[in-house]
Amino acid sequence: MLSIKDLHVNVGDKEILKGISLEIHAGEVHAIMGPNGSGKSTLSQVLAGRDGYEVVSGSITYKDQDILALSPEERAREGVFLALQYPVEIPGVNNVYLLKAGLNAIRKHRGLSELDAFEFLTLIKEKMKLMQMDESFLNRGVNEGFSGGEKKRNEILQMAILEPSLALLDETDSGLDIDALKIVANGVNSLRSPERAILMVTHYQRLLDYITPDYVHVLAGGKIIKSGDKSLALELEKRGYDWLTHPQSQKGTTTGAIGA
Amino acid sequence: MSAAPHSLSESASVMRMRAAFEQHNGANIPLRQAAFATFSRAGFPTPRDEQWKYTNLRRLESREFTVSHPDAPYTSVIFKPANVYPLVFIDGYYRPELSTPPTSSAVKITSLLSLQQSDPQQFATFSDIQTDQSSSMTALNTALMTDGIMIEAADNATLDQPIFLTFLWSDTELNLMAHPRIVIRTGKHAHLTVIQHYLDTGSTSHFNNSVTTVQLAAGSKLEHCLIQNENNHSFHVSQIHAELAQDSTLTNHHFNFGAALARTDINALLKGPEAKAILNGLQFATGHQHHDTHLQVEHCVPHTQSHEDYRGIADQRGRIVFNGKVKVHEKAAKTDAQQSSRNLLLSSTAEIDAKPELEIYNDDVKCAHGATIGQLDANALFYLRSRGLDEQQARALLTHAFANHIITQVPVPEMRQQLTETSHVRFGAQLEYMA
Ligand SMILES: Nc1ncnc2c1ncn2[C@@H]1O[C@H](COP(=O)(O)OP(=O)(O)O)[C@@H](O)[C@H]1O
Ligand SMILES: [Mg+2]
Numbered sequence: 001m002l003s004i005k006d007l008h009v010n011v012g013d014k015e016i017l018k019g020i021s022l023e024i025h026a027g028e029v030h031a032i033m034g035p036n037g038s039g040k041s042t043l044s045q046v047l048a049g050r051d052g053y054e055v056v057s058g059s060i061t062y063k064d065q066d067i068l069a070l071s072p073e074e075r076a077r078e079g080v081f082l083a084l085q086y087p088v089e090i091p092g093v094n095n096v097y098l099l100k101a102g103l104n105a106i107r108k109h110r111g112l113s114e115l116d117a118f119e120f121l122t123l124i125k126e127k128m129k130l131m132q133m134d135e136s137f138l139n140r141g142v143n144e145g146f147s148g149g150e151k152k153r154n155e156i157l158q159m160a161i162l163e164p165s166l167a168l169l170d171e172t173d174s175g176l177d178i179d180a181l182k183i184v185a186n187g188v189n190s191l192r193s194p195e196r197a198i199l200m201v202t203h204y205q206r207l208l209d210y211i212t213p214d215y216v217h218v219l220a221g222g223k224i225i226k227s228g229d230k231s232l233a234l235e236l237e238k239r240g241y242d243w244l245t246h247p248q249s250q251k252g253t254t255t256g257a258i259g260a
Numbered sequence: 261m262s263a264a265p266h267s268l269s270e271s272a273s274v275m276r277m278r279a280a281f282e283q284h285n286g287a288n289i290p291l292r293q294a295a296f297a298t299f300s301r302a303g304f305p306t307p308r309d310e311q312w313k314y315t316n317l318r319r320l321e322s323r324e325f326t327v328s329h330p331d332a333p334y335t336s337v338i339f340k341p342a343n344v345y346p347l348v349f350i351d352g353y354y355r356p357e358l359s360t361p362p363t364s365s366a367v368k369i370t371s372l373l374s375l376q377q378s379d380p381q382q383f384a385t386f387s388d389i390q391t392d393q394s395s396s397m398t399a400l401n402t403a404l405m406t407d408g409i410m411i412e413a414a415d416n417a418t419l420d421q422p423i424f425l426t427f428l429w430s431d432t433e434l435n436l437m438a439h440p441r442i443v444i445r446t447g448k449h450a451h452l453t454v455i456q457h458y459l460d461t462g463s464t465s466h467f468n469n470s471v472t473t474v475q476l477a478a479g480s481k482l483e484h485c486l487i488q489n490e491n492n493h494s495f496h497v498s499q500i501h502a503e504l505a506q507d508s509t510l511t512n513h514h515f516n517f518g519a520a521l522a523r524t525d526i527n528a529l530l531k532g533p534e535a536k537a538i539l540n541g542l543q544f545a546t547g548h549q550h551h552d553t554h555l556q557v558e559h560c561v562p563h564t565q566s567h568e569d570y571r572g573i574a575d576q577r578g579r580i581v582f583n584g585k586v587k588v589h590e591k592a593a594k595t596d597a598q599q600s601s602r603n604l605l606l607s608s609t610a611e612i613d614a615k616p617e618l619e620i621y622n623d624d625v626k627c628a629h630g631a632t633i634g635q636l637d638a639n640a641l642f643y644l645r646s647r648g649l650d651e652q653q654a655r656a657l658l659t660h661a662f663a664n665h666i667i668t669q670v671p672v673p674e675m676r677q678q679l680t681e682t683s684h685v686r687f688g689a690q691l692e693y694m695a
Contacts (some may be wrong), residue, residue: 048646052638072645073654081646088643092661101657102647109648141661142643158647 001026001197002047002166007058009039009046009161016042017161019058024166027194032201033233034219035241040201041085043219044168047199048082049075063167077109079165083172085201090142093155098142099124099161106162125158130190132183140249148175152247156187167191169200173207185210205237220245273321274303278689280327280437281403286376287642291384295402302396314581314613315552316607320495325437325467330373330405334431339459341674343690344424349435351430352406352438366417367452372408372441386410386443387473395525397497401439401471401618408441411454413480415447422453422483422672427468429460437467444472445506446480453483455675458490458498460518461611465493472500476508478532483511483671486526489682492547499525504564506532513670514541517682524553530564541570542666544686545578545610552581559592559625566596571666572603585617585629593622599629604636604662606655636662656687663687 002024009017016039034040046053047060049072060067067075073162090098103116115123128135131153132169143151152172159167173181188211190200200211208216208230216232217224218241225244226232234243271280278300286292304321305312328351338358340346347369348358354371361369375383387402411423427440446452458468468490476482490496496519504512516522528537543551557566572580584598601614616629636658644654660683667679 050642050646071651072642073648073650076646076648084643088639088645090637090658090661090663093644098644098647098649098657101649101653102644105648105650162647180358183686201507 001063002199003059003061005059005061007043007060008056009210010051010054010056011052015056016053017046020219020222020224023216024027024197024199026165026197028215029192029200029211029213030215030216030217031213031233032195032199032219033203033205033236035245036203036217038220039222040219041170042197043072044082047168048072048080071134073105076162079107080168081162081164082168083152083159083164083170084169085174087143087151087155089144089146091144091184093142094122095140095142096124096138099243102158103161118239118240124161127157131157133157133186149177149180152176153180153187156184160187160191161174163191165195165196167198169198171201173202173204181207182210205233208233218244252258270300271290271303271321274300276324277400277404283405284327286403286405287357288381289376289388292403295387295399297403297405298399299396302399302501305396311583314579315521315550318523320467320521321466323435323467323495326434327437328438330407332432334428334430336428336431336461338426339410339678340424340426341672341678343674344422344455345419345425346426346673349359349407349425349427349438349440351436352427352517353439353553354407354409355581362419362421362423364408364417364419366414366450367419368410368412368414370410372410372443375410376607386441389501392532395499398471398499398501401441401469404437404439404469405441406438407694408443410443411445411452412642413446413450413452415449415477417447417450417452419452424455425496426455427456427458427470429464429466431462433464435465436468437469439460439469439471442470442472442588444482444484445475446477446482449476449479451481452691453671454613455485455487456673457485457487458496458518460489460491460494463493465495465520466490467495468497470496471500472498474500474502474510475533476502476504476510478506480505481509484525485515485670486671486677487515487675487679488518488522488524489515490522492518492520492549493521496522498523500580501508501569502526502528502537504528504530504532504535504537507534508532509536509538511538512540513666513668514539514553515520515679516541516543516545516610517686519551520548521550522552526553526557527556527558528560529560531560533561533563534565535561536565539568539570540666540669542573542663542665543582544581544683545573545580546575548577549597550579550581554583554585556585556587557597559586559588559595560592561589561596562591562593563596564595566598568599568601568644569629571603571662572601572614573663574607574612575594575606576610577607578610580612580614582608582612582614582631583617584615584629585619586629588618588620588622588625588627590621593624595622595625595627597625597627601629601631602662603631603633604659605633606636606659659687660684
C-alpha cells in the first residue's frame with residue numbers, strides 16, 4: 001500500500017530525513033518510535049502533504065501512485081489520514097461542518113453520494129459514542145478550547161468518520177490519561193481491517209499495550225536504525241534508546257526495510 | 261438671502277454641489293446655507309489632510325450625481341430581519357407607507373423633512389451636536405440633507421424590538437446621491453437598539469453621504485449597527501458623532517462590505533464618568549474596493565472606557581485603511597482604552613494600512629493597543645485540506661472564521677444570519693459548511 005524508498009527531506013538547508021525506506025502492506029500496523037527531534041513528525045507530515053518540506057531524493061508510492069505529486073486534499077480523498085501531534089484550533093469553523101465537508105468531499109471523489117444533514121448526524125453521533133465524546137463538542141469551533149486529551153480524541157473521531165485506508169497517527173497517545181488512552185486505542189482498533197494500514201508514531205511503548213503493532217521501527221537522527229516486532233518496543237522500554245543511538249552500539253544496527 | 265458668495269477658487273466638484281444645493285428645497289434655510297458655506301470653503305477632503313491620507317475622493321468628485329427626489333417608485337422586496345421596527349428610506353427619503361415605527365409613546369420617531377416644513381425651530385435643533393466644523397462632509401450633509409429621522413427615547417424607555425433603518429435605492433438608471441441624517445437621542449436610563457443598513461443590489465453608481473448623531477443621556481444604552489452593503493460601483497461616506505453622558509454605553513457594530521469606496525468616521529466623546537464606548541468593526545475589501553474607517557474616541561473626564569475591536573480583510577486589489585485615534589484629556593485620569601486591529605492580507609496586490617494613534621495627556625491611564633497584519637494560518641489551512649477540503653474552500657472557511665469573530669457580537673440573531681450570508685457571498689464560500 002505504501003512504499004517509501006530512500007527518502008531524503010530537508011527543511012531549509014537542514015537535512016531532517018536521511019534516507020528512509022519503509023514498506024507497509026494493507027492490514028498491517030507499524031509503529032515508529034524514537035527520541036525527540038528524530039524526524040517522526042516530519043515523516044508523517046511529508047506523507048500527508050504538508051508544504052515547507054523539500055523532498056531532495058527518494059520516492060513515496062501509495063496505492064501505486066506517486067503521492068508526492070498530490071495535494072493534501074487529494075491525498076485525503078485517496079484515503080490518507082493524519083492525526084496530528086498538535087491538532088490546530090480553528091475558532092469560528094464548526095467541528096461538524098468541517099467533518100461533513102471533508103467526508104462529502106471524500107465520498108464525492110469516490111463516486112459515492114453525499115450524505116445529507118440527517119444521515120451525517122446519525123453517523124457522527126454513533127462515532128461520538130465510540131469515542132465517548134459529549135455531543136456538546138459538535139457545535140464548537142474545531143478544537144476550540146479543547147483540552148489536550150479532547151483534541152486527540154477529536155482526531156480519532158475524525159478518523160473514524162473519514163475511514164481512511166492509510167492512517168498516520170502522530171503521538172496520538174501523548175498527553176492522555178489511561179482512560180482516555182483506552183478510548184483512543186479502542187477507536188483505532190475498531191478501524192483495523194485487512195484493507196487498512198496504520199502507521200503510528202509514538203514515544204512510549206504504553207500505547208502498544210493496547211494497539212498491538214505488527215512491526216516496530218526505531219527512527220533516530222533521520223534514519224530508521226532498527227526494525228523488529230513488538231518485542232523491540234519492550235526492549236526499548238527497558239533499555240531506552242541509548243544502546244541504539246550510542247556510537248558503540250551503532251555497529252549492530254539493521255536496515256529499515258521490513259517485508260518486501 | 262443666498263449662501264456664501266461663490267468663491268472663484270471653487271472647484272468643479274464643489275460647483276456641482278452648489279448647483280445641486282441651489283435647486284434644493286432647503287436652499288433658503290440659514291442653517292443649511294451656513295453649512296454649505298462651510299463645505300464650499302473647505303471643499304472635499306483631499307489626501308493633503310492627514311485624516312484622509314490614504315483615501316482620495318478624486319473618483320467621486322469626477323462623477324456627476326443627481327439630487328434624488330422623494331416618492332420614487334420602489335417595487336423590489338425589502339429585506340428586513342424578523343422582529344424589528346423597519347423604517348424604510350428610498351433614495352435618502354423616509355417612506356412611512358413602507359415603514360412600521362414603534363407604537364410605544366416613549367420612543368418618538370420624526371421625519372426631519374416633515375419637521376422642516378411643520379416646525380422649523382424644532383427642525384433647527386437636529387444639528388445641535390457640534391459637528392459641522394469638524395468635517396466638510398458633515399457640512400455637505402447638513403446643506404443637502406435629503407431627509408432623516410429623529411429617534412427620541414424618553415427617560416427609562418425601552419423597546420421590545422430593534423429599530424431597523426434600511427436605506428435603499430429606487431431602480432432608476434440615474435446616478436443619484438442622497439444625504440440622509442439620523443438623529444438618536446436617549447433619555448436617562450433608556451435602552452435602544454438601532455440598526456442602520458445600507459443595501460444596494462443594483463449596479464448603478466450612487467453616492468451616499470450619511471450622518472448620524474447620537475446623544476446618550478446618563479445611564480442610557482445604545483446598541484447600534486452600521487452595515488454598509490452598497491453595490492461595488494458606489495461611493496459611501498458615513499459618519500457617526502456621539503456624545504456620551506455619565507454611565508452611558510454606546511456599542512457600535514460596523515461593517516464595510518460594499519461600495520467602490522467607503523469611508524466611515526466614528527467619533528465618540530466620553531463626557532461623563534463611567535461612560536463607555538465599545539466599537540467593533542469589520543471591513544472586507546476585494547476587487548478594487550477601498551474601505552477606510554477612522555475612529556476617534558475622546559476621554560474627556562476621569563473613569564471612562566473605550567474598547568475597539570476591528571478586523572480588516574483585503575483580497576485581490578482591495579484596500580483597507582484603519583485609523584484608531586484615542587485622545588485622553590489632561591483631567592481624564594483612570595481612563596481605560598483598549599484597541600485591537602487585526603488584519604488579513606489575502607493577496608500580494610491588496611493593501612492594508614492600520615494605525616493606532618494615541619494622544620495621552622494624563623499619566624494615570626490604562627491604554628493598550630495592538631495592530632497586526634497577517635496571512636491565513638498555514639497550520640489551519642493544512643489541517644482543513646488534510647481533511648479533504650479543497651484549498652479555495654479551506655481559505656474561504658478560515659476567512660469567514662476570522663470575520664465571524666466580529667459578526668457573532670451583533671445582538672440581533674436575524675441580523676447575524678444576514679451578515680453571515682453576506683460574508684459568505686463575498687468570500688465565495690459554500691454556505692452550508694460555515695459555523
Ligand atoms: N519547520 C521546521 N523548521 C525547522 N526545523 C524543523 C522543522 N520541522 C522540524 N524541524 C526539525 O527537524 C527535526 C525533526 O523534528 P520532528 O520531525 O518534529 O521530530 P520528532 O517528531 O521526531 O520529535 C528537529 O530537529 C526539528 O527541530
Ligand atoms: Mg513529533
